[in-house]
Amino acid sequence: MGDAHHHKPQLAGLGELAARLRNCARRVTEPRREILRALRDGAHPMSPKQVHQALHDTCDLATVYRSLHMLEAAGMVKRFDLGDGVRRFELLGEGDDGHHHHLVCKRCDTVVEIDDCFTPALEQRIASRSGFAGVTHRLEFFGTCPACQTA
Amino acid sequence: MGDAHHHKPQLAGLGELAARLRNCARRVTEPRREILRALRDGAHPMSPKQVHQALHDTCDLATVYRSLHMLEAAGMVKRFDLGDGVRRFELLGEGDDGHHHHLVCKRCDTVVEIDDCFTPALEQRIASRSGFAGVTHRLEFFGTCPACQTA
DNA sequence: CTGCATCCTGCAAATCATTTGCATCTGGGA
DNA sequence: TCCCAGATGCAAATGATTTGCAGGATGCAG
Incomplete structure (x- = not known):
């Protein structure tokens, strides 16, 4: 697997x-x-x-x-x-704190963890622009895994 | 509003x-x-x-x-x-294509659209590292809106 | 080690969101 | 206007998750 x-x-x-x-x-x-x-x-x-x-x-x-x-x-x-x-x-x-993201295969649902998170700078910018406080995010990636590409 | x-x-x-x-x-x-x-x-x-x-x-x-x-x-x-x-x-x-994200207030569920998307470079990097193809993402932000902060 | 109040668990029924079967109805091309 | 594939209403089926309740187990007190 x-x-x-x-x-x-x-x-x-x-x-x-x-x-x-x-x-x-x-x-x-x-x-x-x-x-x-x-x-x-x-x-x-x-x-x-x-x-x-x-x-x-x-x-x-x-x-x-x-x-x-x-x-x-x-x-x-x-x-x-x-x-x-x-x-x-x-x-x-x-x-x-469990903050990390996933890369999910659209075909077989295999899930791979993504270690690096994208720049928190964007989060900052969004917070200041919108006036929202305590901004967090949820981010997930989707694609086709190597196995499913060949299959 | x-x-x-x-x-x-x-x-x-x-x-x-x-x-x-x-x-x-x-x-x-x-x-x-x-x-x-x-x-x-x-x-x-x-x-x-x-x-x-x-x-x-x-x-x-x-x-x-x-x-x-x-x-x-x-x-x-x-x-x-x-x-x-x-x-x-x-x-x-x-x-x-509808690709944009949202900023949702955790308290009142107000939703604000986020125009700019984060750098697709990360998407690229994730794709090449994992071997996945056609990588897309889903990203949503959560926080407390100005109104709910004062309330 | 033993009792007991409290927190848990199993079971079944209730919710909630969403989907589907089916008979009936309708939009729009002939 | 006629006709039929595609739509709709209604009700029942699904699937995930939650909850009420009575009986059961955990962990502290003794």
Whole structure:
């Protein structure tokens, strides 16, 4: 499988993840442990359904949704919306704000992480011109991956 | 109201819009005429529901969805996904490819158009580095608008 | 180690946005 | 004006996500 950018800081043990959970005054339950593991071991961003499948019906889909939301609020995962009607989630490393972008293949949905972000100068300019405050952005790239080009 | 970038090329008459529709071998029906009018007169991007409401139940919601898709395929409207689970549509001017971005207020959802796009150089670099072909991007900005800052 | 209040979970039903089947209707060329 | 492919209305189907509720498990207190 395509696996160019494996720079996950979260090759952290589940123990550490559990500790982070505990620090948020949240309980470390079996489903949550499994969900964190799935996110840690799985390919880049995973949808709730994918997480659920990876857990082999160990827990309910609703629990996956609830846990994912909780983890997002706790700053342990980040939600990405690639515009196809499905939310995807990625595990974040400690202190990682998760700001990065993706390059998605239009054909096979392979997702590659983009390390460098575009110049924040534009963000600044947009903020000052419009009068908006705290301007952030969401940026995703789309194209056809090498494999799908030949196929 | 915030109204920095009102540069709609589509101050076109409905007649012209109808002509464009006809050129696509599509029928000019009452619902479609109304939908085009709503998009032309309404604020920036509109969701199917908003369009439907603007039409005061003149036609079915399903028709709005079908028409919007048809218009998108015909290149007359463009779909934008701001990541809140609702698709929004904008009318495009003749020959306009609709490539521009938005600045959305996190509080009141006001949307301002951003005219300038960031450097396509990054797009190029990303393409060559990853081996992907036909790389495009989707970029949206979020912040707090002037009105909401004081409120 | 044990009890217990609290937080979680499973299950099922409810929402929401969007799509689709189907019978009926209509725009516009012949 | 006639006719039919293409449109529409209505209702039901989908798909993703959320929520109500009763029973279950976690982690602190004792």
